[in-house]
Amino acid sequence: MSQKQELHAMVEARQEEMAADLMEMSRIPAVNPRMNGKGEYARMQWIQAYLEKYGIPYDVISVPDEAAPEGVRLNLTVKLPGTEDTERTLWLIGHVDTVNSGDLENWNTDPFSPERIGGRIYGLGVEDNSQAVITALHTCRLVVENKIQAKCNLGFIFASDEETGSAYGLHALLDHGVFSPKDEAIVPDAGSADGSFVEIAEKSQVWLKFTVTGKQAHASMPQLGVNATSAAMHLGVEIEDMLKREFAEEDPLFNPPYSTFELTQKFANVDSPNVLPGKDIFVMDLRILPCYTVDQVMDRIHAVIEKYEKEREGIQIQVEFITRVDAPDPTPSDSDIVTRLVASIRESGVDAYYGGIGGGTCGAILRAHHIPAAVWSTLDELAHQPNEYVVVENLVKDTKVYISTILKYC
Numbered sequence: 001m002s003q004k005q006e007l008h009a010m011v012e013a014r015q016e017e018m019a020a021d022l023m024e025m026s027r028i029p030a031v032n033p034r035m036n037g038k039g040e041y042a043r044m045q046w047i048q049a050y051l052e053k054y055g056i057p058y059d060v061i062s063v064p065d066e067a068a069p070e071g072v073r074l075n076l077t078v079k080l081p082g083t084e085d086t087e088r089t090l091w092l093i094g095h096v097d098t099v100n101s102g103d104l105e106n107w108n109t110d111p112f113s114p115e116r117i118g119g120r121i122y123g124l125g126v127e128d129n130s131q132a133v134i135t136a137l138h139t140c141r142l143v144v145e146n147k148i149q150a151k152c153n154l155g156f157i158f159a160s161d162e163e164t165g166s167a168y169g170l171h172a173l174l175d176h177g178v179f180s181p182k183d184e185a186i187v188p189d190a191g192s193a194d195g196s197f198v199e200i201a202e203k204s205q206v207w208l209k210f211t212v213t214g215k216q217a218h219a220s221m222p223q224l225g226v227n228a229t230s231a232a233m234h235l236g237v238e239i240e241d242m243l244k245r246e247f248a249e250e251d252p253l254f255n256p257p258y259s260t261f262e263l264t265q266k267f268a269n270v271d272s273p274n275v276l277p278g279k280d281i282f283v284m285d286l287r288i289l290p291c292y293t294v295d296q297v298m299d300r301i302h303a304v305i306e307k308y309e310k311e312r313e314g315i316q317i318q319v320e321f322i323t324r325v326d327a328p329d330p331t332p333s334d335s336d337i338v339t340r341l342v343a344s345i346r347e348s349g350v351d352a353y354y355g356g357i358g359g360g361t362c363g364a365i366l367r368a369h370h371i372p373a374a375v376w377s378t379l380d381e382l383a384h385q386p387n388e389y390v391v392v393e394n395l396v397k398d399t400k401v402y403i404s405t406i407l408k409y410c
């Protein structure tokens, strides 16, 4: 048996232990303090005790946060030194906080008391992101127990605060100098049911709210008012058409391969069919390929707005960001982490491919610091939903892929 086969057999033999660990840890509430929870502090203590039990050295990075009952948020890092390139670390990153359970009525089981039903474990946060935490812990244990040394360092991060923006988690770790520019990372915080999709890029995500102001009047006497809704509808359509025409570049990494510009939410204006509206508010959802900047797109939008304000007397237009996430440069598809992770998944019999999504993963935080990050996991995409579950077999599948990938760094 090759070393890889031996290690894979060990992973398989651990399936029940991984499931039991996941249930035990997920029983400790870890709802983010900014989502009406008490935070992940207690769950971090469990992970600390776990690492100590197996003699794995770790560092604690605590970040002050008044919103947490303890006054701090904890982050744990494990760094196992490499044999040659110790300036560089391959990280496996999981986050420990969860979202709120939402209305308990929508759950068939108690979200805070994980339950195993067949091949699945149901509970809050079991997929997002206990799956990553437990597979990272077991990968770490197997590496230590089998004295596997890669050429670069191997690192494991158990981070806080992913669900409300990572200010006390990944961002704080970046500020603390945990990462070096040569590092790479696997972030198992999204994925697909067959484990084939490796996310390496995202579009910028922007939600724009347009407020068009005119002057209310009776609809039979339009000359006495300024119709804000008429102006808003023309404006919305003109902006949509202009953006689709001018920002039409395609990138096959993405599905769909082009930027999207969609008029979405519309706010109530007047209560009566015969009132000329004095105000009209609408929203646009923009997902912009990383080949364009958000500023480029905004410059063109502002130009159209100026034209409307000039041409339509009495019309004023305000535009504001409800959300703005600027896409970082994609993780290079020829980086070691992408080629080795994709190769490892393929060896497991899954036809893996890499690509981009419409925006919003924590891989972007690392990419913005020029650290190649691949977001990957095998999961049914149950994050933030009632009756969230994790497929027990996927714990084994993911851990095997991490082991195969690590061996490619040896």
Ligand SMILES: [Zn+2]
Pocket (backbone or CB within 6 Å): 095, 128, 129, 162, 189, 383
């Ligand atoms: Zn998550």
